Amino acid sequence: MAAFTGKVVLITGASEGIGRELALVLAAQGARLVLAARDAARLAELARACAALGAEAEAVTTDVAQPQQCAACVAHAVARFGGLDALVNNAGITMWARFDAVTDFSVYERLLQVNLLGAVHMTAAALPHLKAARGLLVAVASVAGLTGVPERTGYAASKHAMVGFFESLRIELRGSGVDVTIVAPDFVVSQIHRRATGPDGRPLGQTPMDEGRIMSAERCAALIAGAMQRRQRLLVTSARGRLARWARLLAPALVDRLAARAIREHR
Numbered sequence: 001m002a003a004f005t006g007k008v009v010l011i012t013g014a015s016e017g018i019g020r021e022l023a024l025v026l027a028a029q030g031a032r033l034v035l036a037a038r039d040a041a042r043l044a045e046l047a048r049a050c051a052a053l054g055a056e057a058e059a060v061t062t063d064v065a066q067p068q069q070c071a072a073c074v075a076h077a078v079a080r081f082g083g084l085d086a087l088v089n090n091a092g093i094t095m096w097a098r099f100d101a102v103t104d105f106s107v108y109e110r111l112l113q114v115n116l117l118g119a120v121h122m123t124a125a126a127l128p129h130l131k132a133a134r135g136l137l138v139a140v141a142s143v144a145g146l147t148g149v150p151e152r153t154g155y156a157a158s159k160h161a162m163v164g165f166f167e168s169l170r171i172e173l174r175g176s177g178v179d180v181t182i183v184a185p186d187f188v189v190s191q192i193h194r195r196a197t198g199p200d201g202r203p204l205g206q207t208p209m210d211e212g213r214i215m216s217a218e219r220c221a222a223l224i225a226g227a228m229q230r231r232q233r234l235l236v237t238s239a240r241g242r243l244a245r246w247a248r249l250l251a252p253a254l255v256d257r258l259a260a261r262a263i264r265e266h267r
Contacts, residue, residue, distance in 0.1 A: 002029035003229040008081040008133075010034040010074065012064050012122060013091030015042035018140060018188060021221035022088065027055035029225075034077040034084075036062040037091065056081075064091045064118030065110075074125035084129040086136040086228065089119035089162075094155045097199035104201030108154040115158035120165060127178070134177030136231060139166040140224070143184045143241040147248055150260050170233075179231040186238035188220045 004026050011026075013019040015037035023033055027050035035043050035050075035057060043059035050057035058080050062073040077084055092115045095107055119139060130137060144152050145159030163182055170180040198204050220237055227235040236242045 004225075005030035006032065007085040008032045008034065008077065008083055009086040009088065010036060010077050010084060010122075010126065011088040011090055012036045012062070012118070013140075014046060015039040017217050018185065018220050018224070019088070019090040020046055021217045022090070022224055023050055023057070024053065025221050025225045027051075027053040027057065031055055032081050033057040034073070034080070035059045036064070036073050038063050064122055065113040067117075067121040070118070070121040071125040074122065074129070078129055083133050084126055084135060085133045086138065087122060087126040087130060088138040088140065088224075088228075089122055090138075090140040091115075091118050092140070093197070094152070095197040096151050096204060097197070098151055099153045101199040103199055107197045107201050108157070110197075111154045111158040112161070115155070116161045116165065119162055123169070130178050131176050136228060137166065137169070137173075137178060137180045138183065138224070138228060139163070139180070140183045140185070141166075143186050143236065143238070143244070146184055146236070146241070147244050148256070181227050181232050182234050183224055183227065184234065184236045184241060185220050186215060186236075186241050188215050188217055188237075 009026055009031045011019050011023055011033065014023050014035040016039075019037070020042075023035055023046055027033060033047075033050055033055055035046055037043050038061065040059070040061045043061060047057040047059040058077070060073045060076050062069045064070055074084065093111060095111065123137060126137075129135070139162055141162045142155070142159040143149075144156040145163040149156050163184075166180050166182050173180065196204050215237065223235060223237050236245060
């Protein structure tokens with residue numbers, strides 16, 4: 001029997017990228033899925049694709065920046081499936097701009113609204129049900145949540161905050177039966193980069209990444225599904241990210257140089 005057969009899993013940011021591919025991986029394992037994102041058409045298409053794999057899938061149009069919509073999404077999931085076994089906080093937005101070039105600082109507020117507070121509000125709504133199921137909380141953060149990254153100041157700040165929130169919550173949940181898995185992907189092919197905000201607060205309109213040189217969303221989703229099955233504490237998806245995490249303790253200046261080089265090489 002597959003690890004997620006019959007398990008109810010709510011995935012935010014499910015309409016594309018990592019969220020979409022994770023939904024398909026879990027659908028093939030027989031999960032009962034609640035798919036949350038803002039794009040209703042893409043969610044509906046994904047729900048059909050999951051159903052074709054034999055899974056039950058419910059699409060719930062949700063903006064995680066709106067606390068009431070987070071609560072409504074969880075309520076819908078519980079009403080539809082009778083409970084909740086896992087919540088994957090995957091919804092996120094990003095930016096690409098040097099701080100000294102930024103002219104519209106509202107992007108920082110938006111990044112915190114979506115990347116941090118979206119996860120906070122969704123988790124708050126889901127937690128009683130996860131406790132009842134002795135379930136799993138998943139936070140899809142970033143390697144930028146573990147170390148600084150140039151041109152991503154607002155994004156890195158929001159992901160550092162996300163990691164701090166879920167690490168603190170993990171301690172509070174000790175003994176509850178609820179585990180917390182934090183995921184720190186390195187660069188992944190995703191539409192999030194095409195909508196990244198530039199220094200003027202407007203979307204860039206095209207990805208700044210050399211997508212041929214970075215991990216596919218399919219590979220990242222497979223790694224996340226494995227970490228979920230193991231209820232793993234932390235998943236860092238690249239050797240570079242794992243090295244940087246420890247190198248910061250011994251050679252922080254080296255990590256700074258590696259982060260700067262990584263941005264240059266993938267543009």
